[in-house]
Amino acid sequence: MPLTQEERTAYLALSHLFLDNEMDDIDFRAIVHRLSGVHISITRMEYMLRHHLFPLLFMNFFLTIAADAFDEEWLIDKIEARVSSPPWFMMKALEAVVWYALSETVKPDWEELKQRLANRRLAAQPMPHPPTDKATPGSPSSLTRRR
Numbered sequence: 340m341p342l343t344q345e346e347r348t349a350y351l352a353l354s355h356l357f358l359d360n361e362m363d364d365i366d367f368r369a370i371v372h373r374l375s376g377v378h379i380s381i382t383r384m385e386y387m388l389r390h391h392l393f394p395l396l397f398m399n400f401f402l403t404i405a406a407d408a409f410d411e412e413w414l415i416d417k418i419e420a421r422v423s424s425p426p427w428f429m430m431k432a433l434e435a436v437v438w439y440a441l442s443e444t445v446k447p448d449w450e451e452l453k454q455r456l457a458n459r460r461l462a463a464q465p466m467p468h469p470p471t472d473k474a475t476p477g478s479p480s481s482l483t484r485r486r
């Protein structure tokens with residue numbers, strides 16, 4: 340099952356949480372910038388991270404391979420394979436155990452990224468117009484009965 344362009348962007352941006360380096364402010368800003376134009380909920384991104392990226396990339400925390408990014412086509416191919424043919428029950432159970440045991444390798448950075456992304460999305464929302472004192476025709480306050 341092919342991924343949408345937004346899903347590809349989200350997966351590739353989130354994969355940076357699995358690189359063998361310490362995340363700093365510049366890294367977080369770069370990822371938030373890439374994700375700010377993606378119309379995928381943070382909850383959905385968390386699912387993508389947990390169920391698709393983590394099983395593929397968690398071993399990177401235990402290997403000493405200097406890289407700036409994962410091979411995009413390799414990663415997208417692996418994710419598309421997982422999405423189109425989800426792991427069978429026993430593999431899901433094993434992945435759940437691995438997540439429980441090793442999720443702290445990625446959770447702190449994910450929580451930081453999630454907060455920054457939520458703040459960015461909130462700041463990008465248009466401000467509501469303040470209420471006016473005058474009732475406009477058809478508004479609830481203009482439709483009240485006069486006694």
